[in-house]
Amino acid sequence: MPAKGIKKVVLAYSGGLDTSVILRWLQSEYRCEVVTFTADLGQGEELEPARRKAEMLGVKEIYIEDLREPFVRDFVFPMFRANAVYEGIYLLGTSIARPLIAQRQIEIAEQTAADAVAHGATGKGNDQVRFELAYYALKPDIKVVAPWREWDLTSRAKLLAFAEQHQIPIAKDKRGEAPFSVDANLLHSSSEGKLLEDPATEPEEIVYQRTIRPEDAPDRPALISIDFEHGDPVAIDGQRLSPASLLAKLNEYGRANGIGRVDLVENRFVGMKSRGVYETPGGTVLLAAHRGMESITLDREAAHLKDQLMPRYAELIYNGFWFAPERRMLQALIDESQKSVTGRVRVKLYKGNATVIGRESPNSLYSTRVVTFEEDEGAYDQSDAEGFIKLNALRLRLGAVAGRRGGTL
Numbered sequence: 377m378p379a380k381g382i383k384k385v386v387l388a389y390s391g392g393l394d395t396s397v398i399l400r401w402l403q404s405e406y407r408c409e410v411v412t413f414t415a416d417l418g419q420g421e422e423l424e425p426a427r428r429k430a431e432m433l434g435v436k437e438i439y440i441e442d443l444r445e446p447f448v449r450d451f452v453f454p455m456f457r458a459n460a461v462y463e464g465i466y467l468l469g470t471s472i473a474r475p476l477i478a479q480r481q482i483e484i485a486e487q488t489a490a491d492a493v494a495h496g497a498t499g500k501g502n503d504q505v506r507f508e509l510a511y512y513a514l515k516p517d518i519k520v521v522a523p524w525r526e527w528d529l530t531s532r533a534k535l536l537a538f539a540e541q542h543q544i545p546i547a548k549d550k551r552g553e554a555p556f557s558v559d560a561n562l563l564h565s566s567s568e569g570k571l572l573e574d575p576a577t578e579p580e581e582i583v584y585q586r587t588i589r590p591e592d593a594p595d596r597p598a599l600i601s602i603d604f605e606h607g608d609p610v611a612i613d614g615q616r617l618s619p620a621s622l623l624a625k626l627n628e629y630g631r632a633n634g635i636g637r638v639d640l641v642e643n644r645f646v647g648m649k650s651r652g653v654y655e656t657p658g659g660t661v662l663l664a665a666h667r668g669m670e671s672i673t674l675d676r677e678a679a680h681l682k683d684q685l686m687p688r689y690a691e692l693i694y695n696g697f698w699f700a701p702e703r704r705m706l707q708a709l710i711d712e713s714q715k716s717v718t719g720r721v722r723v724k725l726y727k728g729n730a731t732v733i734g735r736e737s738p739n740s741l742y743s744t745r746v747v748t749f750e751e752d753e754g755a756y757d758q759s760d761a762e763g764f765i766k767l768n769a770l771r772l773r774l775g776a777v778a779g780r781r782g783g784t785l
Contacts, residue, residue, distance in 0.1 A: 385491075386410075388415075388493075402521065419562075457607040457711065457717075473561045478510030563659050567653045586655040588632065598724070631657050635661060645696070672741060
């Protein structure tokens with residue numbers, strides 16, 4: 377049942393069917409004032425129609441904000457410093473967008489004296505958790521309205537009927553069953569549901585929006601260089617770019633070369649498995665380049681420790697704990713590791729692959745003089761390896777002797 381006492385609510389609003397229905401439902405069920413907030417995270421859609429629809433539905437306070445730069449600078453780049461990948465394949469494109477939207481909602485709630493926030497995430501998905509954990513971390517006493525957990529509009533047909541009853545404009549492509557749902561931002565696009573629900577069936581080509589087929593990519597590779605400073609990319613082919621502009625440029629390269637397609641079945645935080653098709657063209661190139669830069673600038677044990685911690689860090693982001701103290705602690709460790717991650721990486725892009733072909737850094741730990749197969753002029757005494765090996769073999773030898781129940785070293 378609707379909570380009592382809510383006078384004003386800030387709604388995360390896209391202008392689409394679901395959130396437009398939610399807007400009117402909040403007005404009628406809660407009889408409260410609704411403030412709409414629409415974030416431009418680089419989803420590639422025109423946002424002014426959302427303003428016009430909100431105005432038509434009687435909203436007086438409408439926030440539409442371009443958050444592409446803070447999204448990439450303050451959320452995407454810190455995550456990529458960790459090389460975060462969920463379950464070995466997912467680059468967390470949807471997950472990393474939610475804390476920024478939630479953070480801005482809370483800020484707007486405080487600016488407008490709203491006592492509640494609302495989102496359009498369903499009761500089956502991860503986003504409800506991500507939004508609400510962020511809300512409560514930032515404003516513990518905030519009231520949260522999650523219509524999908526309250527109303528009886530449990531199908532698209534019911535949503536359409538509600539929209540028509542309340543004279544809510546419906547885009548023509550929403551009349552009837554949509555083939556799948558899409559979420560997009562500057563880092564990625566994700567497609568789920570409907571024709572993608574059978575994990576045994578290959579996705580149709582219409583699902584892919586951000587990349588061409590690898591088979592259709594150019595027959596000649598594209599070669600690019602990416603400059604890093606303290607773990608963050610700052611330039612492509614020597615041209616310095618803002619965070620959002622740099623990621624957009626990498627998206628162009630990735631798209632043209634069929635890079636970044638993923639078809640996966642993942643484990644949702646709420647307990648079920650789901651199948652999705654994700655496209656992360658620029659992020660896939662960036663991950664390969666960043667790991668290439670780290671390969672010559674990170675100490676071995678520091679690099680291995682990072683790799684051990686990464687699954688936990690990725691899981692925290694996936695599950696919605698961006699603002700949790702443990703994520704902040706891990707971020708501090710990760711950022712400390714990135715102080716020396718500065719230099720240039722060259723990457724070859726070819727038919728779905730991003731391959732590092734060169735890396736250089738003023739902080740490089742790679743020594744040709746030590747590693748060479750030629751004369752090293754005394755840089756490394758190979759006889760030292762004998763004692764090193766024997767010390768490491770000691771426990772193995774003792775175990776073998778004990779296993780034979782007799783004998784000595």
